[in-house]
Amino acid sequence: MGTALSAPSALPREGNASRAQEVHRLRSEIARMQRRRSDVPFLPLDPALEGLLPDPGLRVGSSYSLSPSPSLLGALLAAPSQKGSWCAIIGMPTIGVEAMAGFGVELERLILVPDPGPRWLTVATALSEVIPLIAVHPRSRVADADIARLNARLRDRGCTLLVTAPWPQSEATIRVEETEWHGLGTGWGLLADRTVTLRASGRRHEAPSRVRVRMPTSLGHVDAAPAPLRPVAPLPVPVPQVVTAESGSWAVAG
Secondary structure (H helix, E strand, C coil): CCEECCHHHHCCCCCHHHHHHHHHHHHHHHHCCCCCCCCCCEEECCHHHCCCCCCCEEECCCEEEECCCHHHHHHHHHHHHHCCCCEEEECCCCCCHHHHHHHCCCHHHEEEECCCHHHHHHHHHHHCCCCCEEEECCCCCCCHHHHHHHHHHHHHHCCEEEECCCCCCCCEEEEEEEEEEEEECCCCEEEEEEEEEEEEEECCCCCCEEEEEECCCCCCCCEECCCCCCCCCCCCCCCCCEEEEECCEEEEEC
16 A cells, blocks of 8 residues: 555644754655665656657656546556656545556555645645655645746756646646547446547647557556557449340340
């Protein structure tokens, strides 16, 4: 299971001394299992998402705006988690932990803050000191100055932020489009998997990019979608031929 933190336990209290103690506590909990700063400029992506972003992965120290899709979130968290990165999910009390595990997220390195209330930004800022990948669902509007300070903190600490809402100065916006569920017949059957188109746009994109994936598959993870079948034009139907006898010779009448 992931590590669940209540909002007060993840929040720095008033005063610089208390805030420093809180940050030190969070660092101590994770430092024994992972070095804080990354030696690489990108967090990895699942191979099924290749081509979605102009970079080979999520850019360290940047923020991304996402559709509020648990499947998309799981697909983006899985590869970094499997490579040893700690992840945090803030402000999503209904997130399915089993579904995250199905996508490949390592629950031993997942911190949950289900309901931080209006202090979600403070929680995200505190955790950015120690967690390299954070997903957050904003619960209130944020002043531009606060967003600028958080973005500066992300760059300084090497933390990547996934926001399930529009977010100013984001590296890219990733949206789920063209959803198609499979498995149901005419009034019967079970949902087996879902095919979607992921669309990414941003300042590093010359044009929006799209990838077609199965998300989730019947096993719960993400995978490349098979190429759609092209419609085949029907073959021309030959005209029936009739054999007749004319003047003692054979002829074919069309």
